[in-house]
Amino acid sequence: MAALRRALHLASLAAGTRRTVAGSLAGSCLADRSLWDKLHAQPRQGSVRIFDWFFGYEEAQGLLLPLLEKARAACPARVLDVGCGTSSLCTGLYTKCPHPVDVLGVDFSPVAVAHMNSLLEGGQGQTPLCPGHPDSSLRFVRADGQNLQPVASSGSFQLVLDKGTWDAVARGGLPGAYQLLAECLRVLSPQGTLIQFSDEDPDARLPCLEKGSQGWTVTVQELGPFRGITYFAYVIQGSD
Numbered sequence: 001m002a003a004l005r006r007a008l009h010l011a012s013l014a015a016g017t018r019r020t021v022a023g024s025l026a027g028s029c030l031a032d033r034s035l036w037d038k039l040h041a042q043p044r045q046g047s048v049r050i051f052d053w054f055f056g057y058e059e060a061q062g063l064l065l066p067l068l069e070k071a072r073a074a075c076p077a078r079v080l081d082v083g084c085g086t087s088s089l090c091t092g093l094y095t096k097c098p099h100p101v102d103v104l105g106v107d108f109s110p111v112a113v114a115h116m117n118s119l120l121e122g123g124q125g126q127t128p129l130c131p132g133h134p135d136s137s138l139r140f141v142r143a144d145g146q147n148l149q150p151v152a153s154s155g156s157f158q159l160v161l162d163k164g165t166w167d168a169v170a171r172g173g174l175p176g177a178y179q180l181l182a183e184c185l186r187v188l189s190p191q192g193t194l195i196q197f198s199d200e201d202p203d204a205r206l207p208c209l210e211k212g213s214q215g216w217t218v219t220v221q222e223l224g225p226f227r228g229i230t231y232f233a234y235v236i237q238g239s240d
Contacts, residue, residue, distance in 0.1 A: 053164040055226045057092025071158040076100035080157045082145040083165030100135035106143040116140040146179045152187040163197040181212045196234040
């Protein structure tokens with residue numbers, strides 16, 4: 001969670017303001033949508049159009065691409081990024097993945113979703129994003145990760161990504177985090193993979209995931225260090 005706090009502070013600096021959201025975190029809840037709306041609404045300097053909590057697509061691709069290679073039987077492989085914010089995960093998969101992918105980014109902040117759709121479509125005089133494979137697609141939709149029913153049917157995704165979303169939701173209480181996990185597992189195909197990216201130590205995270213993912217296999221991999229911080233990829237897959 002310390003890395004998420006540092007990322008919030010850096011985001012405010014990248015936006016060119018000293019009125020940092022991070023400075024008020026002590027009295028804020030990271031599960032509060034208004035906090036993220038305020039952060040995503042801050043103006044960005046120069047050509048900066050995305051901001052990644054923890055790390056971005058470049059650091060994660062070594063883990064993601066082999067999984068998408070294995071999922072090529074579902075052509076294109078469907079990928080869901082829950083709590084996508086303004087991260088480069090979705091855009092990186094869409095523009096750089098050599099395999100066909102159908103990527104859906106969801107976030108409960110309408111500000112984040114509007115920003116990412118503008119980036120995708122080439123708003124504000126920017127060039128629209130181009131797919132890395134001609135059969136790839138990308139869209140961003142407003143949705144709450146604790147209730148994905150309006151946007152995702154059961155078993156419909158081969159890869160589900162959660163980069164810091166559990167961390168933020170858990171600040172509002174573990175019941176919300178378990179509901180988020182249950183929804184991610186509901187929309188995941190039986191042969192699919194859910195990955196939670198976090199800086200939380202396995203001693204704290206693994207017991208929660210094992211409790212909430214009964215019938216699935218839970219493993220952990222170290223990532224990094226990136227900018228001096230070691231992260232973890234919590235990988236949840238079908239046990240068959």
